[in-house]
Amino acid sequence: MGRHNLHVLLHTQVTRLVWDENRAVGVEYVQWDNPRLNGPLTPAPKSSCLRAPSTPAHSHLLGRRTRDVLKKFNIPEVSSLGGVGGNLQDHLNLPLYVQLQKPVALNPAKLRTISNLWDYFIHGKGDLGRAAIEGVGVMPVAHSQPEVGVILFNMGAVDSHLYSGISNMKLDYFHSTFPHMDNQSSEGFIFLATCLHPKSRGRIRLVSDDPRHPPSIDPNYLHHPYDLACMRDAFKWVMRLTRTRAMQELGASVHLPRYDECVRKSGRGGEGGGEDTRALYNEYVSCLVRVGAITGYHPLGTARMGRASDPETVVDPELRVLGTKRLRVADASVMPTHISGTPNSAILVIAEKAADMIKETWNDEKSLAQEKICSSSPDCEEKLLAKLSNAAGFSVTAAPSLTTVVTTTLLVFTTRTLAAS
Ligand SMILES: Cc1cc2nc3c(=O)[nH]c(=O)nc-3n(C[C@H](O)[C@H](O)[C@H](O)COP(=O)(O)OP(=O)(O)OC[C@H]3O[C@@H](n4cnc5c(N)ncnc54)[C@H](O)[C@@H]3O)c2cc1C
Structure with missing residues (x-):
């Protein structure tokens, strides 16, 4: 320097x-x-x-x-x-909260113990030194290159105001997406499901000749039909992951948000069942993506x-x-x-x-x-x-x-x- x-x-x-x-x-x-x-x-x-x-x-x-x-x-x-x-182009992330029955997750109550503070500030290690993003996975669906991805954010509860601000979500939607956030001891984690190679294209436009004015940014999310189908695949992969034996041993269950507009529209059909139920379920998942997905900041x-x-x-x-x-x-x-x-x-x-x-x-x-x-x-x-x-x-x-x-x-x-x- x-x-x-x-x-x-x-x-x-x-x-x-x-x-x-x-x-x-x-x-x-x-x-x-x-x-x-x-x-x-x-x-x-x-x-x-x-x-x-x-x-x-x-x-x-x-x-x-x-x-x-x-x-x-x-x-x-x-x-x-x-x-x-x-x-x-940006990655759109669908956040899904997974509740756990076993005490394996990080959460604010566990982080704020004397031993954790001691470990971190005296020895520079311990839970406070962990990056909460503890798992990343990518997977092909129909082609050879990875098409969908998940990020595992290991935190059972987060500060609603801080994280709704970071994720640019309105507070009521935040609470629908992440239940029990007021309980600092919640056991669970957040999956962020994403489509890795979206085909929609947005645009940045100049709106002023004053360089202090930010330009207008139109990300144009989900404009291309592929992107919604791909996001549904990412959602389905998360559901499959939480049904694996390892996850079931931890008592994992995905919280499916009941956004008004999605429940009204589709009645939130269950998985499986006949053609009608499957169509309703797909409609519900599409709605979940449209209403609940947030920017990946990419x-x-x-x-x-x-x-x-x-x-x-x-x-x-x-x-x-x-x-x-x-x-x-x-x-x-x-x-x-x-x-x-x-x-x-x-x-x-x-x-x-x-x-x-x-x-x-x-x-x-x-x-x-x-x-x-x-x-x-x-x-x-x-x-x-x-x-x-x-x-x-x-x-x-x-x-x-x-x-x-x-x-x-x-x-x-x-x-x-x-x-x-
Ligand atoms: C909350 C959040 C979480 C993220 N998490 C991850 C993650 O886990 N993994 C990952 O891979 N990516 C992540 N990203 C994305 C990653 O941070 C960005 O993709 C990356 O930083 C972009 O790099 P960049 O150099 O293009 O721009 P930036 O990192 O934005 O750097 C641009 C720099 O230019 C400066 N600048 C801009 N305009 C001017 C100007 N007129 N004059 C002088 N300076 C200027 C800015 O102040 C800034 O310092 C995350 C982003 C955010 C916001």
Whole structure:
């Protein structure tokens, strides 16, 4: 961290990329705890953005829509990319509470014992050091690749307000889904059932030219019919798992929520039985998914990697944004589809690989020394610094700023991550 060419800025939000034609040459940012920089943010008169082209059918519509938005906010085009903001995919999780008759689960009452506190704070071990996610499974249904997954969250009771907030569930639905949460000694665990490779695609849209405004995010869950069928398969797998001998020895029973809209619609038919009962049961499970499923917080795909010939591609295999120079995206948004599991480890690999590729690019010190911050005109560096000084409302010292910008390859955060921040 003490390296002269590495600058880490905390509590900082990038508000705009600075361009010299199609070369990204800097970023503008605000620091929320820096009184010098943290003034009221006036949107720059013209900011730059990647926008959609008027290419084939689907992209053509996409392009027209996006172009209208950019026009509305007076944002000039840097590169025509139809895929920016599209291809949004997330895992939908169906939470199911499994009650147990044997005292094997973690719960708040067990965690808060003196011996657990002693073990954790003195020896750095014990139940308080356990990750509550203690089981993960994936399974194929009709094809060879895993299609459904479960996560086992080993916690018999959780704080209703905290967890309904995290899972973005209304409190009454939370209590229908998770009974006995007020009893801190409850024995049980939570299964999160998911469809690993959903086919529905959502979209992120710009709604303002003020970078502080989050974009609109439409995950478009369950739009593709495959996804609902796949979620039903995930549910059925959970039911099968809880009927295994090992689970039955622990007295496992799944709590099936009685959401008003599902019970009214289907009468909650039981499993098995005749055709009618099975149809009612399927209808109940579909309703359970529609009403009770929550985000897995795994959004990705909105700046997908691919071939340059594909109109939906945003970055090339080296994470460089097509049609621009010195600009890479390194986060979940470059993943074209989900992996067969949770995404974080794959994203760490992308970040490691990005670091290697950036180092590789700047390895040649001679070419680095000759690199100019901008090249569109002989006096463009002076003009750029003057422009930046005006926009930020403070003076910029030329030498260190240039060194910083030249030796830094810019990594941008997509609108998806901007929303998450
Ligand atoms: C509650 C929760 C539980 C999860 N559990 C798991 C799990 O068990 N396993 C798993 O694999 N995944 C899990 N995930 C998903 C995983 O955390 C994400 O997929 C992953 O962190 C995404 O990485 P990223 O680099 O794309 O984005 P992020 O991790 O969101 O990183 C983006 C960073 O950029 C910063 N940023 C954004 N905009 C700007 C800006 N304009 N200027 C400066 N900085 C900016 C943000 O502050 C943030 O630090 C979970 C997510 C959540 C929310």
